[in-house]
Amino acid sequence: xxxxxxxxxxxxxxxxxxxxxxxxxxxxxxxxxxxxxxxxxxxxxxxxxxxxxxxxxxxxxxxxxxxxxxxxxxxxxxxxxxxxxxxxxxxxxxxxxxxxxxxxxxxxxxxxxxxxxxxxxxxxxxxxxxxxxxxxxxxxxxxxxxxxxxxxxxxxxxxxxxxxxxxxxxxxxxxxxxxxxxxxxxxxxxxxxxxxxxxxxxxxxxxxxxxxxxxxxxxxxxxxxxxxxxxxxxxxxxxxxxxxxxx
Amino acid sequence: xxxxxxxxxxxxxxxxxxxxxxxxxxxxxxxxxxxxxxxxxxxxxxxxxxxxxxxxxxxxxxxxxxxxxxxxxxxxxxxxxxxxxxxxxxxxxxxxxxxxxxxxxxxxxxxxxxxxxxxxxxxxxxxxxxxxxxxxxxxxxxxxxxxxxxxxxxxxxxxxxxxxxxxxxxxxxxxxxxxxxxxxxxxxxxxxxxxxxxxxxxxxxxxxxxxxxxxxxxxxxxxxxxxxxxxxxxxxxxxxxxxxxxxxxxxxxxxxxxxxxxxxxxxxxxxxxxxxxxxxxxxxxxxxxx
Amino acid sequence: xxxxxxxxxxxxxxxxxxxxxxxxxxxxxxxxxxxxxxxxxxxxxxxxxxxxxxxxxxxxxxxxxxxxxxxxxxxxxxxxxxxxxxxxxxxxxxxxxxxxxxxxxxxxxxxxxxxxxxxxxxxxxxxxxxxxxxxxxxxxxxxxxxxxxxxxxxxxxxxxxxxxxxxxxxxxxxxxxxxxxxxxxxxxxxxxxxxxxxxxxxxxxxxxxxxxxxxxxxxxxxxxxxxxxxxxxxxxxxxxxxxxxxxxxxxxxxxxxxxxxxxxxxxxxxxxxxxxxxxxxxxxxxxxxxxxxxxxxxxxxxxxxxxxxxxxxxxxxxxxxxxxxxxxxxxxx
Numbered sequence: 001x002x003x004x005x006x007x008x009x010x011x012x013x014x015x016x017x018x019x020x021x022x023x024x025x026x027x028x029x030x031x032x033x034x035x036x037x038x039x040x041x042x043x044x045x046x047x048x049x050x051x052x053x054x055x056x057x058x059x060x061x062x063x064x065x066x067x068x069x070x071x072x073x074x075x076x077x078x079x080x081x082x083x084x085x086x087x088x089x090x091x092x093x094x095x096x097x098x099x100x101x102x103x104x105x106x107x108x109x110x111x112x113x114x115x116x117x118x119x120x121x122x123x124x125x126x127x128x129x130x131x132x133x134x135x136x137x138x139x140x141x142x143x144x145x146x147x148x149x150x151x152x153x154x155x156x157x158x159x160x161x162x163x164x165x166x167x168x169x170x171x172x173x174x175x176x177x178x179x180x181x182x183x184x185x186x187x188x189x190x191x192x193x194x195x196x197x198x199x200x201x202x203x204x205x206x207x208x209x210x211x212x213x214x215x216x217x218x219x220x221x222x223x224x225x226x227x228x229x230x231x232x233x234x235x236x237x238x239x240x241x242x243x244x245x246x247x
Numbered sequence: 248x249x250x251x252x253x254x255x256x257x258x259x260x261x262x263x264x265x266x267x268x269x270x271x272x273x274x275x276x277x278x279x280x281x282x283x284x285x286x287x288x289x290x291x292x293x294x295x296x297x298x299x300x301x302x303x304x305x306x307x308x309x310x311x312x313x314x315x316x317x318x319x320x321x322x323x324x325x326x327x328x329x330x331x332x333x334x335x336x337x338x339x340x341x342x343x344x345x346x347x348x349x350x351x352x353x354x355x356x357x358x359x360x361x362x363x364x365x366x367x368x369x370x371x372x373x374x375x376x377x378x379x380x381x382x383x384x385x386x387x388x389x390x391x392x393x394x395x396x397x398x399x400x401x402x403x404x405x406x407x408x409x410x411x412x413x414x415x416x417x418x419x420x421x422x423x424x425x426x427x428x429x430x431x432x433x434x435x436x437x438x439x440x441x442x443x444x445x446x447x448x449x450x451x452x453x454x455x456x457x458x459x460x461x462x463x464x465x466x467x468x469x470x471x472x473x474x475x476x477x478x479x480x481x482x483x484x485x486x487x488x489x490x491x492x493x494x495x496x497x498x499x500x501x502x503x504x505x506x507x508x509x510x511x512x513x514x515x516x517x518x519x520x521x522x523x524x525x526x527x528x529x530x531x532x533x534x535x536x537x
Numbered sequence: 538x539x540x541x542x543x544x545x546x547x548x549x550x551x552x553x554x555x556x557x558x559x560x561x562x563x564x565x566x567x568x569x570x571x572x573x574x575x576x577x578x579x580x581x582x583x584x585x586x587x588x589x590x591x592x593x594x595x596x597x598x599x600x601x602x603x604x605x606x607x608x609x610x611x612x613x614x615x616x617x618x619x620x621x622x623x624x625x626x627x628x629x630x631x632x633x634x635x636x637x638x639x640x641x642x643x644x645x646x647x648x649x650x651x652x653x654x655x656x657x658x659x660x661x662x663x664x665x666x667x668x669x670x671x672x673x674x675x676x677x678x679x680x681x682x683x684x685x686x687x688x689x690x691x692x693x694x695x696x697x698x699x700x701x702x703x704x705x706x707x708x709x710x711x712x713x714x715x716x717x718x719x720x721x722x723x724x725x726x727x728x729x730x731x732x733x734x735x736x737x738x739x740x741x742x743x744x745x746x747x748x749x750x751x752x753x754x755x756x757x758x759x760x761x762x763x764x765x766x767x768x769x770x771x772x773x774x775x776x777x778x779x780x781x782x783x784x785x786x787x788x789x790x791x792x793x794x795x796x797x798x799x800x801x802x803x804x805x806x807x808x809x810x811x812x813x814x815x816x817x818x819x820x821x822x823x824x825x826x827x828x829x830x831x832x833x834x835x836x837x838x839x840x841x842x843x844x845x846x847x848x849x850x851x852x853x854x855x856x857x858x859x860x861x862x863x864x865x866x867x868x869x870x
Contacts, residue, residue: 014336051429053425053428053429072433073428073429073431074431074432074433077429077430077431078431082429083429085425085426085429089423089425089426089429090423090426091418091419091422091423091426091427092422092423093418093422094415094418094419094422098415101415102415102416102419102427102430102432103430105412105415105416105419105430105431105432106430106431108412150430154431276663282663282666282667330843330847333847334846334847337850338740339607339739341662341663342607342609342662342663343846343850345609345663345666346609346796346800346842346846347842347843347846347847349611349793349796349839349842350838350839350840350841350842350843350846351839351843352839353790353793353835353836353838353839353842354835354836354839354840354843355839356835356836356839357832357833357834357835357836357837357838357839358832358833358836360832360835361831361832361833361836365832464832468670468674468789469674471670472667472670472671472673472674475667475670475671476667476671478667479664479667479668483663483664510678510682511678511682513674513678514675514678516671517671517672517674517675517678518675520667520668520671521656521657521668521671524656524657524659524660524664524668525656525659528659528660528664529660
């Protein structure tokens with residue numbers, strides 16, 4: 001079953017050029033999807049469009065067959081799609097507890113909120129102990145966990161993670177990806193944007209390769225890793241950028 | 248020694264009022280990077296409202312905060328929606344808001360001058376001229392009430408920002424606007440609310456100003472310069488910093504005033520500003536930007 | 538008009554026509570006082586033009602830091618006052634003519650701008666604006682209480698010893714030369730590396746710095762140069778008024794005028810301040826002559842500023858350029 005779908009979406013920032021050039025993608029429910037591609041391919045932009053932070057110039061986005069492009073971010077959030085952006089985007093001067101409470105901002109039922117808080121903390125024992133610390137004082141890995149925990153506070157059906165491994169030590173990266181697999185078991189559809197291609201695809205079910213704002217090709221993750229077109233895309237770019245590599 | 252302590256008491260009392268006057272500037276800058284140069288002009292407008300309410304309706308200036316608060320809140324929402332929302336997304340947004348509010352300040356100043364002329368005014372309820380003495384110390388009664396109201400308002404604001412859902416959303420927007428959007432905060436609505444609150448604080452400060460010190464339309468430039476100086480000292484966009492900055496500068500200015508004469512007390516603010524820019528441009532509680 | 542058209546047709550390059558027109562205009566302005574000498578009826582015209590020249594010089598100077606670099610200064614009246622008091626004091630106590638000391642007054646303003654810039658331009662963005670307001674009010678406080686230069690009562694200067702028929706003429710030339718120098722400087726900076734750096738700062742200071750621009754150095758230099766013309770104008774204007782008083786020179790209104798002139802004409806363009814100054818003073822003469830000066834003038838100034846910020850952020854030059862209708866005559870960028 002397709003849970004999320006983009007139809008010929010074109011988007012860009014301000015008066016700038018199109019970053020997404022009429023891209024069409026479908027995401028199956030309950031899987032881990034990994035978006036890869038060179039810098040500037042439009043991966044992060046794609047996530048921002050889905051989350052409603054950026055309005056597409058044309059095309060539409062559907063969640064459960066319902067058009068969500070053009071909606072406000074809080075409306076999309078209420079429908080169950082949340083985004084964990086690249087720089088984690090925590091509230092640095094708030095405590096971890098307040099950050100989690102902010103995650104449930106659109107939920108008004110207090111009992112519901114405290115129940116979810118317990119659930120989420122059970123998933124991340126590490127941050128249980130740091131509830132009253134300033135979020136800005138945490139380590140990178142802890143911040144990433146708080147960011148994911150904050151996203152879980154609305155019980156999302158689709159969670160989008162923009163480079164969750166960025167700037168983290170390898171052990172921490174493994175811990176994050178294990179958590180992501182765990183979320184999948186709970187039935188959450190995951191969309192990851194990852195620079196670390198091997199790592200991302202190793203945990204993913206389905207891989208998408210983006211280039212120049214279009215979908216270059218897609219397939220089951222293990223096949224995408226082995227696909228010669230992937231090598232070509234990355235190495236070809238590399239060669240163009242550094243002439244000595246070609247020689 | 249007791250002379251010094253007396254000055255300290257007066258300074259802290261004054262600082263409480265300055266903090267309320269400046270907190271709105273800090274709030275609007277913190278939430279949406281609007282630098283409202285018209286803040287003090289609206290404060291003086293609030294003082295006129297309180298003054299006329301006192302003269303015509305015999306309403307105690309302290310009670311006029313219940314008129315000025317809601318009135319200026321509404322004016323703030325209206326101004327934000329009509330003037331500042333269209334600027335959203337402009338390159339060099341803060342600069343544009345600064346020029347816009349500069350024009351607004353002149354617009355208000357001119358109207359006040361045209362309606363009420365440039366003569367000095369001050370509401371004179373009975374307590375404005377009385378003093379309370381505690382042992383060998385004294386404090387003007389009006390000043391004490393004004394400080395009480397200011398601290399009450401600041402406490403209410405603090406509780407609102409820390410204990411309520413909407414208040415938390417305001418702080419969240421101050422700390423990271425994108426993140427606030429991501430968790431579903433309607434940042435536009437929050438911004439309008441914050442601007443309204445800032446203006447309400449200007450109106451309430453105006454009520455207090457009406458009997459604390461004489462005012463006339465053009466006086467607001469001196470006020471805004473002092474308020475902005477203490478905001479920069481505290482660190483732009485930091486509410487705690489603003490309160491601390493207000494206390495520090497109020498006490499210093501009272502000392503300067505008692506040592507060199509009241510003429511030089513405003514100079515304390517400007518001198519402190521230059522000192523801060525020289526030593527710690529981000530202010531006491533500010534973060535380095537960029 | 539027909540002559541103009543012929544000139545345009547005769548020269549193949551429109552740039553040449555523009556130079557010719559501008560040269561013609563300059564020569565015309567330089568010769569205008571001769572008419573006064575012959576006919577004895579142009580004092581008022583000379584006066585208005587003198588004021589326009591002054592504002593052209595002031596606004597073009599302001600534009601170097603306020604337009605190119607995008608750092609709004611509300612403190613320029615301080616440099617104006619500094620120039621006026623410097624030359625005024627030398628005139629009163631030493632008898633030196635401000636016409637000779639005006640360049641020195643400019644240098645003093647530059648030096649002062651350098652020092653102030655070193656302090657206030659270490660920050661990016663709004664703290665600078667705040668510091669310029671504080672500078673203005675601080676200077677006002679100092680001058681109001683400094684008895685040696687007259688305090689708030691001011692300082693009377695001796696009148697220039699020329700007959701009434703001609704006494705506007707030296708001021709006319711003084712301001713004209715200052716205005717030409719200011720516009721020329723502004724033009725040269727606009728087309729220099731410094732100008733490029735300043736505009737990079739206006740667009741994105743962090744990026745400019747990352748790209749290797751020494752941003753604080755550029756800003757301070759721009760601020761100092763900008764102060765020069767305010768100092769020179771102050772020296773001449775004080776002599777012209779024969780009276781120095783803090784309330785004339787050090788008001789927020791005077792600062793607002795400079796901002797508004799640039800906004801109306803188009804800040805950050807060479808021609809903007811020139812156009813803005815001519816319009817502002819021309820309109821002011823009309824309005825004040827017709828309606829008299831009231832408090833509502835302040836309101837009108839404020840409203841105008843709001844309208845321009847909201848609807849014509851690029852000013853006249855910007856609006857024309859956006860529509861592709863900017864005449865070559867005004868396109869000096």
